[in-house]
Amino acid sequence: MPYVNIKITKEGATAEQKGELIAGVTELLERVLNKNPATTVVVIDEVETDNWGIAGEQVTHRRKKGM
Amino acid sequence: MPYVNIKITKEGATAEQKGELIAGVTELLERVLNKNPATTVVVIDEVETDNWGIAGEQVTHRRKKGM
Amino acid sequence: MPYVNIKITKEGATAEQKGELIAGVTELLERVLNKNPATTVVVIDEVETDNWGIAGEQVTHRRKKGM
Amino acid sequence: MPYVNIKITKEGATAEQKGELIAGVTELLERVLNKNPATTVVVIDEVETDNWGIAGEQVTHRRKKGM
Amino acid sequence: MPYVNIKITKEGATAEQKGELIAGVTELLERVLNKNPATTVVVIDEVETDNWGIAGEQVTHRRKKGM
Amino acid sequence: MPYVNIKITKEGATAEQKGELIAGVTELLERVLNKNPATTVVVIDEVETDNWGIAGEQVTHRRKKGM
Structure with a gap:
């Protein structure tokens, strides 16, 4: 479950x-x-890179810097 | 709330x-x-069947088998 | 599900x-x-009133004010 | 984290x-x-107004009433 | 991430x-x-059996019935 | 909201x-x-360090290594 x-x-x-x-x-x-x-439920959410932040920055920007 | x-x-x-x-x-x-x-908040998330798994399988496949 | x-x-x-x-x-x-x-799963989370905020305030404080 | x-x-x-x-x-x-x-992760979910309810009503309807 | x-x-x-x-x-x-x-974050939530329902029933009751 | x-x-x-x-x-x-x-709701969840993993390891172990 x-x-x-x-x-x-x-x-x-x-x-x-x-x-x-x-x-x-x-x-x-x-x-x-x-x-x-x-009864094991697994749900995968795929999030736009504008909507995901790490180190205070959107992933969109990090990808432009090759991160 | x-x-x-x-x-x-x-x-x-x-x-x-x-x-x-x-x-x-x-x-x-x-x-x-x-x-x-x-102040009761209800949020409904609709998830693609490729992204939902039960019994180790994607719902997309289960639907093809009529499940 | x-x-x-x-x-x-x-x-x-x-x-x-x-x-x-x-x-x-x-x-x-x-x-x-x-x-x-x-296969419907329901999970209830009970949260301490210090850990729940509404209108920028912890519920603990709102309860003290009778809210 | x-x-x-x-x-x-x-x-x-x-x-x-x-x-x-x-x-x-x-x-x-x-x-x-x-x-x-x-290592601070922030994820923003944007939810369709049909899928968000408050006071028992979809936001779509509340917006039509100027709320 | x-x-x-x-x-x-x-x-x-x-x-x-x-x-x-x-x-x-x-x-x-x-x-x-x-x-x-x-930067992979994993969080495990352990939920009381009174607070987990499946098939419309609390797990506490299902366990008493050996389920 | x-x-x-x-x-x-x-x-x-x-x-x-x-x-x-x-x-x-x-x-x-x-x-x-x-x-x-x-109508802004904020909920804070505090998670035991055994139940939080990063880099494949429980925070409990990382803390013992001064991380």
Whole structure:
């Protein structure tokens, strides 16, 4: 019954990669805490780089500086 | 002053249905806990089916299998 | 498969009241969007009044002023 | 290392304004709690007005009534 | 820079198990999306079973029924 | 009507400091986006250091290494 929310910047993650994250997190919770995959919910939020800040700066600007 | 976040897959919920959810949750909180509707915030997030996983699988795939 | 998060201040909600909220929200999602109760997850977070602010003020202070 | 999530209605916040929010919150956490800006994450979610409710009503309707 | 929030019921997860979840999710994000572990934030929320509902019922009651 | 969630590690933030964060974020949203303080909700979550990971490690361990 775990609920996992993964927030990443919207920078081209493919459907297959998102599928890998979902499968990987579900397997991890089953292995470590014996949680039932059938009721493990995983939600991925992809956030525009204007809307994500780190070190006080929008990722959009950091990417322009090669960060 | 409650804050309610409802996450559902993005599968065609209409504006009217979302209005019903907002009204229904606000009424429920007022009835059960006497919370003031005027400061009850409800946010609905609609998530792409590629980005929602259950049982280790993306909903996109489950829908193709009629689940 | 919806996920609902209800955040309220920690001011004495009983186990029964929280049960009512869980049942009520699950019923609402089934009625309005035909969502399957078996995989509807509801999580209630109870937050200390020092940690909840509205109008720029902690609820602790507002309660002292009878608000 | 703080994580801050700011949810606002999707009503035209500019990239510059979002940058100001990110910088402002990061500075606030550094000033008040001496948190390291380099690992302070700020995520802004902009929510459609159909999907945001207050006082049991969608913001879309409240805006039509000049609220 | 990903942010991952894992919500589980408060049913005895040890510090070591939580460490495994944190390491496992961070490794998964690095492997699948080449995300930098140094700024990958993972937060685990443990929720009382009275405060977690599935199928319209509190987990406290489901556990009493051996579910 | 904004909703702001600030997650920090549980490492001794005082009631006054949390009050400063609430006032500061509310003022920032009013200044930058002209948001109404009266319906600006701020929730602070304080997370145990065992439950917070960065760089794949629990903060508890990082603190022992002086990080």
